[in-house]
Amino acid sequence: MSMMIEAEGLSKTFRITKRRPGFLGGLRSVVDPEVRTVSAVRELNLQVKRGEMIGLVGPNGAGKSTTIKMLTGILMPSAGQLRVAGLLPVRQRRELAGRIGVVFGQRSQLWWDLPLQDSLQLLRHLYRVPEQRHQHNLGQLRKMLDLDEFMDTPVRQLSLGQRMRGDLAAALLHDPELLYLDEPTIGLDVVAKARIREFLLSLNAERGTTVLITTHDMDDIETLCPRMLIVDHGRKLYDGTVDTIRERFGGQRTLVAVLEANETVALSTLPMDEIGNSSLPDLPPGVRLQKIEGPRLELSFGRDTMPAHELVAWLGARYRLRDVTFLEPEIEAVIRRIYEENLLIEDSSIAV
Template structure:
């Protein structure tokens, strides 16, 4: 598979000016302001293959939106190299615009007082989409996004979920091979989020559209993106799978085992009223019990999941076994609050 995004050593520094402390107005504050530099993106490298779905994750101010704006040609990088779909975004913006679609969750490219269908017709002419291709794409998007109920409604009268579906249609009318989504589900209700996610999965599977998604909603990442990139203070901290990040930093996992009721009733109880499982492996502990169900907490380092199931199976008649993984949102929060990835990087450098 060929690369559609190639980023190497990308940096973006903003120069911020303000009046010097203690100076209120006057010529002196105008000719000699305080100037400081703010690094929004620092030494970012990223390679994205065609057809991938990637989640770009980070707290407010991490550099996510700045990175996307450089990849679309809106902002000029301070240094580093960047190619998208074979183009240098800043210098070939018009050529690149025909190959990408962009949706910013808090902004719209639709005309506020016009019916949605009129905005789509105007975008057809702006992108110079041939009529036959426009009609085919519009019909497909009308079906996939269920647009018919509000096509003739002015954009200002649409609900947030309807407007987001309209923005997605606008971004995809010209068949882009790469779609940037910046907080596409922000403020949406559960039903609207589910509809958008289902559409994006279908778009990626059927059309092979590459999708780069920035979001604070970890459900978006878990349901849509096999690969995530975590950045903080402009630096890339992690680039890999959701499964790997959960296993490395997720802490305890839980196994829920359903035992034979008679065996469960025969177990002794400890001081906390929890059943005592004899000779539990190190690192495994009983968390709670309810009826024939027993919850065991463990880490992958203490014992792999399949070994724990086998260990239980040799001692008890298991009726059912399920696993409860750590919530990815909790994992990401731990990484930021405890600086886990930075600690790991420092440990690697010190070796």
């Protein structure tokens, strides 16, 4: 499988001029300005295979947008080497534009006062898509994105979810090999988000389109992206699977057990701890009783406390179990903990 994106030592710095307050300070800033250099992206190494779906995660100011702008050829890197679809983004920007699609959740490439149908027709001419190919692609996208109900509606009258579906169609009319999505589900309701995610999964599976997503919505990452890239202050902190980072930094897991109905009496007779909560006697070290509701109880335990199957066996030896499930920590909470505690700053071994 060939590479779609190849970046080595990719960096971008900006020179920022700061004006001094007051008349004399303002005059001085013209002839002798105070200039400082800001590193937006620092020595980023990244390889993305064709057909991959990868999530780019980081707080505001982490360097995500700058990275996307370099990948699309909008910005020239300050240092490093970069190829996208085998092309040099800045030098071959026009050719690259015909092979990529871009959707920004906060911006639209559709014409505000025109019906969606007319916007998509104009884009055909901008991308110079042959009529037959355009009609074929549009027919598929109309079906996959369920566009027919609002094709004749001016873009300004579309709901946010409808406009996002229209923007996706606009970005895919010319059969791009690579799709960049910047906050594709921002502001959407639950139903609209589910529809967009389902479409993107189908697009990747059926067309093999490579997808790079930047988002603050961790549900997007968990649903769509087997691979996740975490950046902060222009540096890559992590590049790997969602499951791996949850396993390493996920903290506590939760075992939810539903006991047989006649065990409810046994639970009601459990002893109380010093603050008046029920407690299970002889709990293994590192295991804590979280909650009891009728025949349902929850136990929290660390990943390094004991294997999950041993905890189930321990509980099963004391009560008759009807059902057992495990709840993993939400990836959003894991990422927040990583940033708040700087868990990856000194651990360069996992930034590959």
